[in-house]
Amino acid sequence: MAVKKFRELDEALVRQKEAAFADFIQKQGLKTTRQRNTIISTFFRMRGHISVEELLNQVKQANPRIGYATVYRTLHLLVDSGLVEERRFGDGLARYEGHSDVEHHDHMICLECGEIFEFFNPRLEALQESLAEENDFQIFRHRLELYGACKDKDACQRRKSRTGAAAAEE
Amino acid sequence: MAVKKFRELDEALVRQKEAAFADFIQKQGLKTTRQRNTIISTFFRMRGHISVEELLNQVKQANPRIGYATVYRTLHLLVDSGLVEERRFGDGLARYEGHSDVEHHDHMICLECGEIFEFFNPRLEALQESLAEENDFQIFRHRLELYGACKDKDACQRRKSRTGAAAAEE
DNA sequence: TGGATTACGAAAACTGTTTTCAATATCGGC
DNA sequence: GCCGATATTGAAAACAGTTTTCGTAATCCA
Numbered sequence: 001m002a003v004k005k006f007r008e009l010d011e012a013l014v015r016q017k018e019a020a021f022a023d024f025i026q027k028q029g030l031k032t033t034r035q036r037n038t039i040i041s042t043f044f045r046m047r048g049h050i051s052v053e054e055l056l057n058q059v060k061q062a063n064p065r066i067g068y069a070t071v072y073r074t075l076h077l078l079v080d081s082g083l084v085e086e087r088r089f090g091d092g093l094a095r096y097e098g099h100s101d102v103e104h105h106d107h108m109i110c111l112e113c114g115e116i117f118e119f120f121n122p123r124l125e126a127l128q129e130s131l132a133e134e135n136d137f138q139i140f141r142h143r144l145e146l147y148g149a150c151k152d153k154d155a156c157q158r159r160k161s162r163t164g165a166a167a168a169e170e
Numbered sequence: 171m172a173v174k175k176f177r178e179l180d181e182a183l184v185r186q187k188e189a190a191f192a193d194f195i196q197k198q199g200l201k202t203t204r205q206r207n208t209i210i211s212t213f214f215r216m217r218g219h220i221s222v223e224e225l226l227n228q229v230k231q232a233n234p235r236i237g238y239a240t241v242y243r244t245l246h247l248l249v250d251s252g253l254v255e256e257r258r259f260g261d262g263l264a265r266y267e268g269h270s271d272v273e274h275h276d277h278m279i280c281l282e283c284g285e286i287f288e289f290f291n292p293r294l295e296a297l298q299e300s301l302a303e304e305n306d307f308q309i310f311r312h313r314l315e316l317y318g319a320c321k322d323k324d325a326c327q328r329r330k331s332r333t334g335a336a337a338a339e340e
Numbered sequence: 341t342g343g344a345t346t347a348c349g350a351a352a353a354c355t356g357t358t359t360t361c362a363a364t365a366t367c368g369g370c
Numbered sequence: 371g372c373c374g375a376t377a378t379t380g381a382a383a384a385c386a387g388t389t390t391t392c393g394t395a396a397t398c399c400a
Contacts, residue, residue, distance in 0.1 A: 029345095029346090030346075030347085031345085031346055031347065031396080031397050031398075032397075032398090033346090033347060033348080033396070033397075034396085035347080035348070035349095036347085052387080052388085053387095065348090065349075066348090066349085067348085067349055067350070068349090068350095068387095068388080069348075069349060069350080069351095069388095069389080069390085070347080070348060070349070072387095072388065072389070073347085073348090073389090088258070088260055090258055092357095092386075092387070093386090093387065093388095094387085094388085108302065108305065108307050110307075111310065117305070117307070119301065119305065121297070121301055123297060124294070124297055124298070124301070127291070127293060127294055127297060128294070128314075128316060131289065131291055131294070132278065132316055132318065135278065135287070135289065136320060137278050137280075137287070137316065137318055137319070137320060138318045138319050138320075139316050139317070139318040140281065140317050140318040140319070141317050141318075142314070142315060142316045142317060143313070143314070143315045143317075144298075144312070144313070144314045144315075145312060145313045145314075146298060146302055146307065146309050146312045147309070147310050147311050147312060147313075148302065148307055148308045148309040148310040148311075149307070149308050149310070150306060150307060150308075199376095199377090200377070200378090201365080201366050201367070201376085201377055201378065202366075202367090203365070203366075203377090203378060203379080204365090205378080205379070205380095206378090222356080222357085223356095235379090235380075236379090236380085237379085237380050237381070238356095238357085238380090239357095239358080239359085239379075239380060239381080239382095240378080240379060240380070242356095242357065242358070243358090243378085243379090262355075262356070262388095263355090263356065263357095264356085264357085341400100342399105342400090343398100343399100343400100344397105344398100344399095344400105345396105345397085345398090345399100346395105346396085346397070346398095347394105347395080347396070347397085348393105348394080348395070348396080349392105349393100349394090349395100350391100350392100350393105351390105351391085351392095352389105352390080352391070352392100353388105353389080353390065353391080354387105354388080354389070354390085355386100355387090355388085355389095356385100356386095356387095357384105357385080357386090358383105358384080358385070358386100359382100359383080359384065359385085360381100360382085360383070360384080361380105361381095361382095361383100362379105362380100362381100363378105363379080363380090364377105364378080364379070364380100365376105365377085365378070365379080366375105366376085366377075366378085367373105367374100367375100367376090367377100368373105368374100368375095368376105369372105369373090369374095370371100370372085370373080
């Protein structure tokens with residue numbers, strides 16, 4: 001029962017994402033700019049479910065002249081490129097999710113500490129699929145969010161230090 | 171296999187809701203007003219997942235002087251009273267759901283025709299519960315949305331005429 | 341390197357929602 | 371039934387998050 005180190009920041013993976021984005025930009029006939037590079041490098045080096053404000057704050061450390069507009073625009077590009085997903089958890093702000101280990105996953109949101117955990121369960125997926133089928137519905141995508149609480153403060157804090165990923169092994 | 175008539179507008183149920191709201195208002199030491207009455211009667215006589223704008227349009231037919239502010243305020247009261255639930259399906263606007271047959275349910279959203287279907291499946295619920303438990307997570311509430319398409323236009327239209335409820339028997 | 345084209349940044353615009361504020365309605369007590 | 375404290379209304383302003391505008395600046399292909 002080795003404790004798997006969860007989501008070590010993988011420099012190679014980050015570089016790969018950056019390259020993929022550069023590729024996308026090129027293919028779209030868009031231009032490579034300092035700002036875009038700053039923003040995406042920053043983004044891919046952050047973890048979790050990142051809000052625009054969080055990202056901008058971080059970006060400003062590298063280049064204080066970058067403003068909201070460019071961050072928003074670049075995030076749209078990231079979403080269009082397929083490298084990033086936009087999520088909304090009902091607190092009114094968009095959050096962006098970059099390099100995930102898991103292709104698709106769902107979320108548990110702790111209403112105590114605000115932490116967002118990811119999980120994936122094939123039975124859940126299968127069940128949804130069969131339910132949809134029963135109703136002649138074809139699923140393109142879905143969203144499942146569990147809102148609640150880590151059972152106790154301690155567990156909550158321990159997890160927090162593991163950077164927003166749960167449902168792996170404990 | 172009798173085809174159950176789905177969600178006939180039940181005047182008695184509407185009255186019951188209205189009474190429950192009146193009760194709530196009283197208990198909170200708030201006042202009964204024409205506008206609130208107009209708004210909630212209108213609301214409870216509509217079906218589906220109602221946006222503020224849809225409701226206001228309808229309300230204005232009864233009383234054109236009622237504006238957004240009062241509708242918003244009344245909807246908040248309805249939510250506080252527990253008679254109505256607020257939902258957000260990622261198109262940026264809040265939708266409100268009134269008299270449901272089913273206590274809790276999830277949603278299938280057809281991206282072709284925009285229709286929203288409700289469904290409930292105990293196995294799905296149970297599975298979520300056990301998943302949460304495995305991760306020491308206590309669920310307060312959850313949200314599951316399947317986005318996709320009715321398999322064909324015909325089925326889609328047939329359902330549409332049945333006022334936004336699927337997943338019962340066909 | 342020139343020059344068409346795209347991107348930037350600050351500020352204005354926009355959308356859905358909430359709040360403000362002066363005028364009005366409600367309702368318990370007389 | 372009327373008074374008056376209190377809640378509510380409606381129009382407009384405020385707000386938050388996001389998008390667009392517009393003049394300036396950077397990119398990059400020929």
